[in-house]
Amino acid sequence: MRKWLPLTAVSLGAFMLLVDVTIVTVALPDMATGLHTTFTDLQWVLDIYALALAALLLGAGSLADRFGRRRVYLGGLLLFAAASLACGLADGAGQLILFRGLQGVGGAAMFATTMALLSTTYQGRDRGVAFGVWGAVNGAAAAAGPIVGGLLTEHFGWRWIFFINLPISVLAVAVTLRSVRESRNPQARGLDLPGLVTFTVAAGALTFALIRGTENGWTSATTLGLFGLSAVSLLAFLLVELRSSRPMLDLKLLRNRTFTGVLIGGLLLSGAAFSYLVYTSLWLQSVRGLGPVAAGLAMLPMSATAFLTSALAGRRLHGASPRWTIGGGLLLIGGGALLLALIGPGSSWPVLLPGLAVTGVGVGLATPAMAAAAMSAVPQALGGMAGGAMNTARQLGNALGIAVLGAVFQAGLLRELRAGLGAAGDARQVTDALTGGQAGAVIAQTGDGRRAVVEQLVHAAFATGLRDTFLVSAGLGLAGGLAVLLLVRRAAQPERVAGPGSPAPALADA
Structure with missing residues (x-):
């Protein structure tokens, strides 16, 4: 029916931008071979996209409110398509x-406008149906990413994970032009440019320091300087937001324990549940010899159980406290990572199945409640800002998680290789080759007399690196669960929403 065409347009864009968060995961080994990339490059291919989303979501939402949500959404689609081609x-x-x-810039413009476009297009029961479909599309995108990426990479080459966006973008633009009407917020006050710049610098410098720390040295002037720049930029961001008449993030929201707890939960959920998948894919393909499709299927238990749990939780746990759904989900994510840490040198893909399945249940339990809990904990007038902050936290958690876990993974590899090679080889050089997806070449280039020994060492090194990575992920998940259980009580229900010129309402400390 014609009335669902706007939902179709919005869902196409959301599906594309969220698939591109995970579609690259199983293609990275082929990218590494085709482009002769380093481990740092592999991390940045993932991280730069998540960072752009995290840094620009709130700013893009402000621009859309002022200049038109349809216009910004279309601009995001066109930029996303052009960047995909490039x-x-x-x-x-x-x-x-x-x-x-x-691509991340375009994705931020799209993601920041989807909920507002649906809210202004549909009312009553239709709005509930539209948001239900939109949520299901988001879940399906996460599930489809590794599988679609594997199919395209194995049968057409890694470049097609980007080319596939072009026909979808054309269709989304056509449907948007035909069916979506323009909307604005007449009270929008413009872009908080100082806040946007300081937040972006703080997040980017921290990520860069974490990614380059192992290579440059954690006490090197470069690494310490980047950490310092991040800290100074974060302080500047806080000062800007406190003094701004149109802050990107109203810091008074953080006085609310429920909102703060949910925000911490969103940040740690993404880092704990998803950031290790890139290193798991590297192990599956370069060490265990799986193809991209098989590697994508090996990760399916997480996506499938997350999708099913999310659907069931939405129907059965609608009135449950977010303290238990979000906090319990994060504890399950931590438990799933502990199961993954059972990996050993002789393990293959089946060792991942229990941990990924438990993690998926945790993701499906926690994720649906996050946005609603964040928005219901604050005054209605600030609900859009709260939802944007929640999405920002999740993307930032993914970006920082990839960087942190990458450092842990690389350190584990290097430690095991140094112990095994001793003075007989350059552990750093071998580590660089292994993290660049060249495990097979490292083993094949070894003389016959030592090939079996080197093969065992490679398997042991990957097992050590992944085990360390999973243990850190478990710590993040468990810490997030405890933070939510301690901070979140119930969603705040402010009795009054401040109007223009009125004092801001006190935020209930639930």
Whole structure:
């Protein structure tokens, strides 16, 4: 029916931008081989996209409220399509990272406007149906990413994970132009540019320091300088937001324990549940010899159980306290990571299944309640800001998680290789080769007399690196669960919403 065409347009964009968070995961080993990339490059291909989403979501929402949500959504679609084409044509790691960043900019413009477009288009029961379908599409995107990426990479080449966005973008633009009407917020006050810049610098410098720390040295001037820049930029962001008449994030929201707890939960959920998948995919393909499709299928238990649990939780646990759904979900994510940490040198893909399944249940339990809990904990007038902050926290958690777990994974590899190689080889050089997806080449280039020993060492090194990574992920999940259980009580229900010129309402400390 014609009335569902706007939902179709919005869902197409949301599906694309969320699939692109995970579709790259199983393609990274092929990218590493085709572009001769380093481990750092692989991390940035993922991280730059998540960072752009995290840094620009709130700013893009402000621009959309002022200049038109349909206009910003269409601009995001066009930029996303152009950047996808450029990613597919990239002939070097630097170009690919740059264009992935532009993809993230387009994705932020799309993601920041989808909920507002649905809210202004549908009313009553239709609005509930629209948001239900939109939520299901978001879940399906996460589930489909590794599978679609594996199919395209194995049968057409890794470049097609980007080219596939072009026909979808064309269709989304056509449906949007035909069916979506323009909407604005007449009270929108413009863009908080100082806040946007300081937040972006703080997040980017911290991520860069974490990614380069192992290579440059954690006590090097470069690493310490980046950490310092991040800290100074974060302080500047807080000062800007306190003094701004149009803050990107109203810091008074953080006085609310429920809102703060949910925000911490969202940040740690993404880091604990998803950030290790890139290193797991590297192990599955370069060490265990699985193809991209098989590697994507090996990760399916998490996506499938998350999707099913989310659907069941939405129907059965609608009135449950977010303290238990979010906190319990995070504890399950931590428990799933502990099961994954049972990996050993002789393990193959079946060792992942129990841990991924438990993690998926945790994700499906926690995720649906997060946005609603964040928005219901604050005055209605600030609900859009709260939802944007929640999405920002989740994308930032993914970006920082990839960087932190990458450092842990690389350190574990290096430690095991140094113990095994001793003075007989350059552990750093071998680590770089292994993290670049060249495990097979490292083993094949070894003389016959030592090949079996080197093969065992490679398996042991990957097992150590992944075990350390899973243990840190477990710590993040368990810490997030405890924070939510301690801070979240019930959603705040302010009795009054401040109007223009009125004093801001006190935020209930639930």
